[in-house]
Amino acid sequence: MSDEDDIVLSELDDEELVAQMFDDLYDGLKDEIMEATEILLERGWQPYEVLTKALVGGMTIVGNDFRDGILFVPEVLLAANAMKGGMSILKPLLAETGAPRMGKMVIGTVKGDIHDIGKNLVAMMMEGAGFEIVDLGINNPVENYLEALEREQADILGMSALLTTTMPYMKVVIDTMKEKGIRDDYIVLVGGAPLNEEFGRAIGADAYCRDAAVAVETAKDFVARRHNQMAAG
Amino acid sequence: MTDLPSDDQLTRSGLAPEGRGRVLLIACGALAREVLALIGRNGWDHLDLHCLPAILHNRPEKIAPAVEAAVQARGAGYDRVFVVYADCGTGGDLARTCERLGVGMVEGPHCYAFYEGVDAFAARGEVTSFYLTDFLVRQFDAFVWQPLGLDRHPDLRDMYFGNYETLVYQAQTDDEALTELARRHAERLGLEFERRATGYGELEGALARA
Numbered sequence: 506m507s508d509e510d511d512i513v514l515s516e517l518d519d520e521e522l523v524a525q526m527f528d529d530l531y532d533g534l535k536d537e538i539m540e541a542t543e544i545l546l547e548r549g550w551q552p553y554e555v556l557t558k559a560l561v562g563g564m565t566i567v568g569n570d571f572r573d574g575i576l577f578v579p580e581v582l583l584a585a586n587a588m589k590g591g592m593s594i595l596k597p598l599l600a601e602t603g604a605p606r607m608g609k610m611v612i613g614t615v616k617g618d619i620h621d622i623g624k625n626l627v628a629m630m631m632e633g634a635g636f637e638i639v640d641l642g643i644n645n646p647v648e649n650y651l652e653a654l655e656r657e658q659a660d661i662l663g664m665s666a667l668l669t670t671t672m673p674y675m676k677v678v679i680d681t682m683k684e685k686g687i688r689d690d691y692i693v694l695v696g697g698a699p700l701n702e703e704f705g706r707a708i709g710a711d712a713y714c715r716d717a718a719v720a721v722e723t724a725k726d727f728v729a730r731r732h733n734q735m736a737a738g
Numbered sequence: 739m740t741d742l743p744s745d746d747q748l749t750r751s752g753l754a755p756e757g758r759g760r761v762l763l764i765a766c767g768a769l770a771r772e773v774l775a776l777i778g779r780n781g782w783d784h785l786d787l788h789c790l791p792a793i794l795h796n797r798p799e800k801i802a803p804a805v806e807a808a809v810q811a812r813g814a815g816y817d818r819v820f821v822v823y824a825d826c827g828t829g830g831d832l833a834r835t836c837e838r839l840g841v842g843m844v845e846g847p848h849c850y851a852f853y854e855g856v857d858a859f860a861a862r863g864e865v866t867s868f869y870l871t872d873f874l875v876r877q878f879d880a881f882v883w884q885p886l887g888l889d890r891h892p893d894l895r896d897m898y899f900g901n902y903e904t905l906v907y908q909a910q911t912d913d914e915a916l917t918e919l920a921r922r923h924a925e926r927l928g929l930e931f932e933r934r935a936t937g938y939g940e941l942e943g944a945l946a947r948a
């Protein structure tokens with residue numbers, strides 16, 4: 506839009522700039538998001554502040570409008586791509602500045618399934634919320650999950666599937682965890698377009714998450730409960 | 739015999755039954771041409787075809803309710819109803835609905851499987867193939883390109899298709915122009931191209947038992 510072209514990001518005050526970043530995320534403008542991220546850092550914002558107040562704040566609006574049927578997958582992907590641009594600047598800095606760590610999640614798409622759009626969105630939003638992510642990618646057999654959970658000392662297992670023909674594989678993973686006596690060592694979250702709460706319950710997951718925002722809130726909730734249990738124990 | 743409506747009509751509106759015949763077929767609009775060809779070839783005058791909009795393919799959660807509504811609205815007056823859908827991404831919902839309504843349906847996960855043969859398709863175990871049928875080749879923009887927003891944002895292509903390797907065109911007919919069109923779709927998606935002549939596969943056997 507022509508009026509957008511006239512906006513000079515560096516001339517906006519902090520509040521205006523964050524509001525502009527919300528708009529730019531919504532419109533999927535990666536270059537503008539990267540520029541604004543740099544500006545906030547130059548003004549002395551902590552990387553964690555930029556992440557939560559600007560990027561996650563903006564993506565939350567995108568997520569809500571997706572949930573409400575106002576935005577569709579292509580627009581969400583563009584927004585996610587813009588957020589990824591900002592994240593690429595912040596990520597190395599977050600490690601240096603000791604941002605709070607919520608827990609560690611191993612995430613991957615199940616065996617036989619190569620779809621990763623939803624999984625990538627969840628991984629990005631979880632990272633934005635302070636979780637450490639170990640992304641196993643696509644087409645994962647049970648061994649990949651188990652090996653990564655142990656190696657990484659993870660708290661959470663996230664499994665994703667887009668196909669009705671592949672989603673039953675999640676039960677294979679959970680049943681194997683039960684057989685090995687490690688099921689209760691982890692929070693197991695599942696998601697994907699054809700899933701629902703009933704399916705999540707039936708296969709023995711801790712929760713089905715219908716979108717990335719729900720995944721973040723559910724993960725936070727379960728991690729907090731775990732900490733409370735440990736404190737009580 | 740029923741005049742075949744345009745592919746656009748089959749995508750958006752479907753096809754009304756003629757009101758003749760003893761068995762009502764309730765089918766996906768993407769199968770209209772093929773079902774009518776089989777009816778004509780085999781002289782199955784007892785079959786009357788009613789197609790639901792093919793675009794339901796993109797919203798599988800709506801298929802079972804739409805089929806149920808069609809059975810209730812159109813089924814009376816026929817000896818029986820047969821549903822010409824496979825599971826089609828309904829996660830068993832359609833099978834449960836058909837069982838409850840006492841009507842039969844086509845076996846298999848989706849049309850790609852029954853065109854090729856359900857067992858043969860499963861045995862291939864192709865994870866990185868993207869399938870098109872004759873109908874989907876003709877309606878590629880309506881089913882793939884536009885709903886994924888690639889008409890507006892072609893740069894998203896690799897986010898959707900980056901993990902795929904091959905576009906498999908399951909050809910029901912031998913049509914050079916259609917094959918060329920399918921090849922162009924593969925190019926647009928950045929995928930290898932394979933043409934696989936399946937004919938009508940197990941669809942014919944399913945209709946014979948309808």
